[in-house]
Amino acid sequence: NAGVMQNPRHLVRRRGQEARLRCSPVKGHSHVYWYRQLPEEGLKFMVYLQKENIIDESGMPKERFSAEFPKEGPSILRIQQVVRGDSAAYFCASSPTTLGTGETGELFFGEGSRLTVL
């Protein structure tokens, strides 16, 4: 299966702990997006990364949240000192390239990582 792989699917943390969510994009895709979805709500953009670069992190909270997409390995979304309000589903999506090269802009989504903060 060459789709977007996210792990863990479910993660439980206590307040103050750290959460690390991993995303392996579709093979050959160099663009990764992270979204957060609260229960019964839509998707909220968090961050857009290319290999070794953060392109847009305008949706990321200023504190405790960070993301990376190293040259080798998966993209990581890291949440430090988690609070109950961080409980949500975190979705990763990938795309092969940006607009202007014939790509229509479809995103390929993983199945999400569901974080529960106790």
Added chain:
Amino acid sequence: GDSVTQMEGPVTLSEEAFLTINCTYTATGYPSLFWYVQYPGEGLQLLLKATKADDKGSNKGFEATYRKETTSFHLEKGSVQVSDSAVYFCALRGSNYQLIWGAGTKLIIKP
């Protein structure tokens, strides 16, 4: 800026009923338009898309036509099934990389 507005849910229908989920957009230029579907407990999947005015996207019995004159991309299906119960998201992608999302419409189909 660009935006997408979807009809609020939940939408509850009986099996074999006709479905319409409205989606309108505001954008400069000529965006690409998408419908994504999210089944319970899963990630989003692309359902259909249209890249220019008057294009009709279709998949799994669902259709949507890119109407530039009314800035709409309504999702339709002639006869829904229980298995169509999901959340449906309308989205557009304009001149930059970002997908602009509607809030989602939850669809409940009763047998």
